[in-house]
Amino acid sequence: GAGVSQSPSNKVTEKGKDVELRCDPISGHTALYWYRQSLGQGLEFLIYFQGNSAPDKSGLPSDRFSAERTGGSVSTLTIQRTQQEDSAVYLCASSLTGGSYEQYFGPGTRLTVT
Amino acid sequence: LAKTTQPISMDSYEGQEVNITCSHNNIATNDYITWYQQFPSQGPRFIIQGYKTKVTNEVASLFIPADRKSSTLSLPRVSLSDTAVYYCLVVLTGTASKLTFGTGTRLQVTL
Numbered sequence: 001g002a003g004v005s006q007s008p009s010n011k012v013t014e015k016g017k018d019v020e021l022r023c024d025p026i027s028g029h030t031a032l033y034w035y036r037q038s039l040g041q042g043l044e045f046l047i048y049f050q051g052n053s054a055p056d057k058s059g060l061p062s063d064r065f066s067a068e069r070t071g072g073s074v075s076t077l078t079i080q081r082t083q084q085e086d087s088a089v090y091l092c093a094s095s096l097t098g099g100s101y102e103q104y105f106g107p108g109t110r111l112t113v114t
Numbered sequence: 115l116a117k118t119t120q121p122i123s124m125d126s127y128e129g130q131e132v133n134i135t136c137s138h139n140n141i142a143t144n145d146y147i148t149w150y151q152q153f154p155s156q157g158p159r160f161i162i163q164g165y166k167t168k169v170t171n172e173v174a175s176l177f178i179p180a181d182r183k184s185s186t187l188s189l190p191r192v193s194l195s196d197t198a199v200y201y202c203l204v205v206l207t208g209t210a211s212k213l214t215f216g217t218g219t220r221l222q223v224t225l
Contacts, residue, residue, distance in 0.1 A: 004157075033212065042201065042215035043158070056211055091157045101148045101205040103213060105157025 002026070004106035006092050012112045013082055021077045021109045025094030032075050033095075033103060034067055036088045043091060049075065050098035082113045118202045123220040132189045134219050136202030139183050147178060147185045150201045152218070158201060162187070189221075197223045 005024045013019050025032050034046040045059040049069040060066070064082075069075040079086055089110050093103040120136040138147065146165050150158040162169055164176040164185070175188040189196055199218040 031211070035213075035215075040217075042217045043213070045212040045214065048211045050211065059212065093157065098211055099207065101146060101163055101203075101207050101213075102160045103158075105159065107155070108157055 004092055004094055004104050006090075006106040006109050008109060009107065010110045010112075012114060015084060015113055016081055018078065018080045019082055019111065021079075021090050021092075021111070023075045023077070023092030023106060025073065025075070025092070026104055027073075029094035029096055029104070030072070031095045031098040031100065031103075032069055033093045034075070034077050035091045035093065037091060037108070038088045046077070046090075048098075053098075079111075082111075084113050087111055087113045118204055118216055120200075120202050120216065120219045122217065123222070125222050125224070126192050128193055128223055128225055129191050132192050132196070132221060132223075134187045134189075134200055134202075134221070135184060136187070137184045138202070138204050141182050141204055142206070144206055145204045146207045147176065147182075148203045148205045148213075149174070149176065149187050150203065150213075150215070152199045152201065154198075158215070161200075163205075192221075192223045194223050194225070197221060 007022045030051050032049045035043040037043045047067045048056040064080045067077045089108040091108045093105045095103045118138045126132045148163040149161045152158040162176045169176045177186045201215050201218040
């Protein structure tokens, strides 16, 4: 079956512009996560959605970052007024249930802010 | 959250067994040890998970001593395609909403 998909695969934007990154999780997975990975670094947790519960936003680095998940499926991560330090690969993952150690990751969106 | 420590990098020849050790001195009673693999330009992929003693699947084995303060991921007869970054994570299953990744171990396999 289809895995987690993300779009776009690459995004180059100018400093100060807003960007939207999209994630399509595996069908039937109730939990969805966003992480970001800077060059040569490990993954940094951003936000977690589980079913209809309020999302865990504890990893969002600033109020320029927000995310939503519509209909319990597709998710969009929005970064407003992008800064150069936002340049990274943004990874989305989903799991069958919340609290699962086995998460399925998408290929990521490489964001470059010039 | 239990902190993990693993080597930054390892080198191996094709066909050898590779053992990557991770220390997690502050692991809690209900924590599980989980390993992920990440190839360049891809998201991480779950490899194996265990609580104690030994776990084996088609990809790897995981050895966990009785005190659970460390664990060893064993990759039998590695090939060039096993070149990747390997992450050791300690996860409280049941509340594992977010995974905490360190910088991992970069394994380079050569001929």
